[in-house]
Amino acid sequence: MMKNEYIETDVLIIGTGIAGSTAALVLAENGIDTIMISKGQDAFATNTYHAQGGIAALKEEDSPEQFIDDIMMGGGGISYRKAVEQVVYESRRQVKEILIDKLKVPFSITNGNYDLAREGAHSQRRVLNVKDMTGKKIQEHFYRYLKKLERTKKLKILFGHTAVDLLAYPHHSTNPERLYEKPAVIGAYVLDQTSENVMRVFAKKVVLATGGLSSIYLHSTNPQDAVGNGIAMAFRARARLANLEYIQFHPTALYHREADRFLISEAVRGEGARLMNRRGEYFMKKYSPLGDLAPRDEVSRAIYEEMLKYSDNFVLLDLASFAKIDIKERFPTIYENCLKYGIDIEKEPIPVVPAAHYSCGGVLADLRGRTSLKNLYAIGEVACTGVHGANRLASVSLLEGLVWGTKSAEDIIETIGEDNDLYVIAEVPKWKFPHPQEKLDPALVWQDLVTTRYIMWNYSGIIRTSKRLERALSDLDYLRHRINKFYQQTVMNNRIIDLRDSVQTALLVVDAALRNKVSRGAHYITSDTD
Structure with missing residues (x-):
């Protein structure tokens, strides 16, 4: 319900990637009034949209134990086994029910079977993909489906709306008795970019799905505004955080003076590409018995060491010499983006450099996305569920967002009626600027x-x-x-x-x-x- 200075809703979702979109879908289809906001101007300002490689899922002939072991090994021994088991055992059902049956995502098919890719540190091919534009297609199909759900009046998507801070008791209450109650999140201060007005959005449940933080680094594969907004807001609200030191660097981002650090998917190495230094030496076997299919942290450090050894700004990724596939057909986006800068990947190696890519840590969340603060959920990259441990296995992040998006929504549906007197609007002050406002420099x-x-x-x-x-x-x-x-x-x-x-x-x-x-x-x- 809209008022002059505030909005009320059952659930506020902050973020529109795969995690937030999944939660919105499940909630709206179950009759829960939901507002989903994005600081972007459209549905595609997300890390999900930029994901190339694919989404891992348990295929029929795959061993759940082997998939679990792959994730645990990739996580450096500190992944939370219960979370890993949940993401593996839920993978086949949720991918089929939501992405395939509901959204109709056109995953690549060859001879009537899904074209499954193998990526670094996976023991076998299990990664569904839409060539090298998987995230783009998932995001597009989610948006089309959610726009239809908006017609039910149970879902409202607000673009150009930026969460400034979480509304939390006791901090944002003028009632001193709130100090003696369990800390709880009751909404957010949200900037309407068009009106430049900061309004209060009150909600019975708040879902953080704000994505990553990698653009706090000089070289990053993320959108420029992926700077950890959700983590900063959760910290100021005093939520528990975990594993923030584990920042995954993608080993292979395009290196070109005139280009952003465009991601060269792990699937390229999965299809046979090998790393070599500028002296033509293939070097990964020196650093790992898995060679070019070693976990990302090992590959990133190996590249970094080779760059330091020879004072080089980049190394080379040679797909042309080893590919047994139609390169342009399998990697159309990578092919076109490299060609823009005069690099024909069918004929020559790609100059690459490691770039900050993914945060394995974040806001601590349980198996249903619940955080240490009452009524606050965290899902997707902003969360630390324990799935990734110290290092994420390739193509598991989209899967985690899908699974926890569903699990958090299911928990909200079960519990949303428990607190009828959750907040008192009159207790929460309107947004006030502490000083006279100056023009941005x-x-x-x-x-x-x-x-x-x-x-x-x-x-x-x-x-x-x-x-x-x-x-x-x-x-x-x-x-x-x-x-x-x-x-x-x-x-x-x-x-x-x-x-x-x-x-x-x-x-x-x-x-x-x-x-x-x-x-x-x-x-x-x-x-x-x-």
Whole structure:
């Protein structure tokens, strides 16, 4: 229900990727009033949309135990087995019921059978794909389906709406008695980008599905605004966080001076491509018995070591010499994007560099997506469910988003009627700016954001040391104080919100990395004397 200064709904979902979209679908189809918001201007400003490789699923002849073992091994020994079992045993049913039967996602088929890919550290082919545009097709089909659900009046999708902070008791209540109650989330302050008004959105349940944080790094495969907004908001609301030091770097992003770090899918190596240095030496067997199909952290470090050894800015990924498939047919998006920059991948190797790609940690969530705060759920990349442990297995992230999107929605359906007096609107103050607002200075925003990204890349990147991390902590803490003052004095918009959240998230990642002295998975820390 719309009011002048606030909106009320049963469920508020923040984020429109596969996790948030799945939750919205299940909730709306079960008659739960749901609002889903995105800071993007359309449904495609998500990490899901950019996912190339595919979605892993348990096929009929596959062994569940082998799939579980693959994920556990990829997770460096610290994955949560119950979560891994859930994602594996739910995979076949949910992929079929939601993606295939409901959404009609056109997964690639050869001779009447699904064309399953094998990716790094998978023991066999089990990855459904739509060539190299799987995420794009999943996102498009979700949006079409959800637009139909909007007609039922049970779902409202609001683009151009940015979550500023979670509304939480007792912090956002003027009633002192709330201090003695269990902390609870009751909605969010949301910026309407068109009106520039910050309004209160009240909800019985709030679902964080805001995606990743990798664009706090200089080189990233994520959209530029993937800066950990959900993690920063959850931290300010005092939710528990976990495993933030485990930042996965994708080993192969296109390296070109004029190009963004476009992701070269792991499926390329799954189809036979091999990494070589600029001297023509294939090097992965020196670093792992699995060679070019080693887990991502091992491949990223191997590339980094080769680059350091020869002072190179990139290495080469040779698909042309080894592919037994029609390259242009199997990887049309990669082929076209490389060709834009004069690289014909059917004839020559691709220059690649590692880039920040995925956060294995996040807001701690249980098997149904519930967090440490009452009525707050976290699903998808923003969450830490324990599936990925210290290092995510390729093509499991879309699957996790699908499964936890469903599980969180099912829990909400079961429990939403338990709290009839959850919040009192009059207790929660309207949004107020603490200082007179000044016009945004784009030079300050850009410099502060670039500074944050350089600090993270150089001090908290693929290989870390205590000295580097201590320097990062000091520099970022100083920067945070400056940015918070800047934030309080500046007209509210996406750029200042992202800047504030990026430096906060960066600090949380560095602090977690500094506390963990054990190298494991995507967190690799060496002695300062090495």
